[in-house]
Amino acid sequence: MDRTRTALVTGATSGLGRHTAGLLAATPGWRVLLGARDVDAGLRLAGGLGPSTGVVPLDLADLGSVRAAAAAAAGHAPIDALLLVAGLQSTRADRTSADGFELTFAVNHLGHFLLTQELLPHLAPGARVVVVSSGTHFGTFRQSGPFPGPRWADPRELARPRVESGARAYATSKLANVYFGRELARRHPELSVAVYDPGLMPVTGLARAYPAPARALYAALAPLVTRLPFAQEPAQAAAQLAALVTGPAGRSGRYVERDREAPSSPESTDPDRARELWEVSAELVGVPAR
Ligand SMILES: NC(=O)c1ccc[n+]([C@@H]2O[C@H](COP(=O)([O-])OP(=O)(O)OC[C@H]3O[C@@H](n4cnc5c(N)ncnc54)[C@H](OP(=O)(O)O)[C@@H]3O)[C@@H](O)[C@H]2O)c1
Numbered sequence: 492m493d494r495t496r497t498a499l500v501t502g503a504t505s506g507l508g509r510h511t512a513g514l515l516a517a518t519p520g521w522r523v524l525l526g527a528r529d530v531d532a533g534l535r536l537a538g539g540l541g542p543s544t545g546v547v548p549l550d551l552a553d554l555g556s557v558r559a560a561a562a563a564a565a566g567h568a569p570i571d572a573l574l575l576v577a578g579l580q581s582t583r584a585d586r587t588s589a590d591g592f593e594l595t596f597a598v599n600h601l602g603h604f605l606l607t608q609e610l611l612p613h614l615a616p617g618a619r620v621v622v623v624s625s626g627t628h629f630g631t632f633r634q635s636g637p638f639p640g641p642r643w644a645d646p647r648e649l650a651r652p653r654v655e656s657g658a659r660a661y662a663t664s665k666l667a668n669v670y671f672g673r674e675l676a677r678r679h680p681e682l683s684v685a686v687y688d689p690g691l692m693p694v695t696g697l698a699r700a701y702p703a704p705a706r707a708l709y710a711a712l713a714p715l716v717t718r719l720p721f722a723q724e725p726a727q728a729a730a731q732l733a734a735l736v737t738g739p740a741g742r743s744g745r746y747v748e749r750d751r752e753a754p755s756s757p758e759s760t761d762p763d764r765a766r767e768l769w770e771v772s773a774e775l776v777g778v779p780a781r
Pocket of ligand 1: 507550553
C-alpha cells in the first residue's frame with residue numbers, strides 16, 4: 492500500500508461502530524476518523540486507540556452538523572472508506588430532528604444521505620461505502636422475530652413525525668438503508684458499495700430508549716440471546732464489517748448478511764422506490780440529486 496488510507500466511521504463511540512473503529516485503527520496503513528456526536532467521548536476513544544485516529548463532531552439529527560462534519564472530513568481527503576454505522580431505535584415516531592424531520596428517519600437515513608452527498612467529491616476512486624442496515628427490513632418472523640416490519644410510504648411522509656411505533660419506524664429506516672445503498676451503487680459505479688446486516692447484537696446501546704424494565708430484561712437475557720444462531724457479539728460483527736473495507740472489493744450494491752452475500756428482502760429490490768427515495772432525500776436536505 493503506497494499511502495495511509497482514511498476511513499470515516501459514524502456512530503464510532505458505541506457498539507458496532509466503536510468495535511469497528513478500533514479494528515481499523517489497529518490495521519496497519521489505515522487511519523480512522525471517529526464520527527461522534529459526543530465529542531468528549533470521541534476524544535476519549537481516540538486517546539485510547541492511538542495516533543491513527545481523529546475525531547469528527549457529527550450529529551446526524553442536525554443537517555448543519557452533518558455539513559460541518561463533511562467539511563472537516565474533507566480536510567483529510569481522499570477518503571477511502573465511509574462506514575455508515577450510526578443508528579437510532581426509538582420507542583415512538585413523533586420526535587423530530589433539529590430540521591423538523593422524524594428523528595429515526597433523520598438519523599438513520601437523511602443524515603447519512605447528506606454526509607455521503609457532501610463527501611462524494613472527496614472519496615477516492617474505488618472507495619468503499621458500507622451502509623449498516625438490519626434484518627428488520629424484511630419484516631418476516633424468520634428474519635426479525637416479533638419485531639414489526641417496515642411500512643413504506645412516500646418518502647416525504649416517512650420524513651414527517653407521526654403516530655407510529657418507533658420500532659416500525661426503525662424497520663422502515665433500515666429498508667431505506669437498503670434502497671440508499673443500492674441506488675448509490677447504481678449512480679456511482681466508481682464506488683464499491685455494500686449494505687451490511689450484522690444480525691442481532693443484544694449487547695450494544697441500541698435499546699437505550701426503551702423503558703428501564705425492558706432494558707433490564709434485555710440485558711439479563713443478552714448472554715443467552717447472543718448464543719442464538721442469528722445473533723452475535725459486536726466484536727464479531729465488527730470483524731465482518733471491517734473486512735468489507737480492508738478485504739477484496741465485492742460486487743457493488745450487494746447485501747451482506749453477517750459474513751456472506753445474501754438476498755435482501757424482495758421489497759427492498761424495487762428500483763423505482765430507490766430512485767424516488769434518492770430524489771426526495773436530495774430535495775429534503777437541499778442538494779442536487781446526483
Ligand atoms: N444491535 C443490533 O441488534 C443491531 C441489529 C441490526 C443492525 N444494527 C445496526 O447497527 C448499527 C449500530 O448500532 P449498535 O447496535 O451498535 O447500537 P449503539 O451501541 O446504540 O450505537 C449506535 C451509535 O449511533 C450513534 N448515534 C445515535 N444517534 C446519533 C446522532 N443523532 N448523530 C450521530 N450519531 C448518533 C450513537 O452515538 P452515541 O455513542 O453518542 O450514543 C452510537 O455511537 C445501527 O445502524 C443499527 O441499526 C444493530
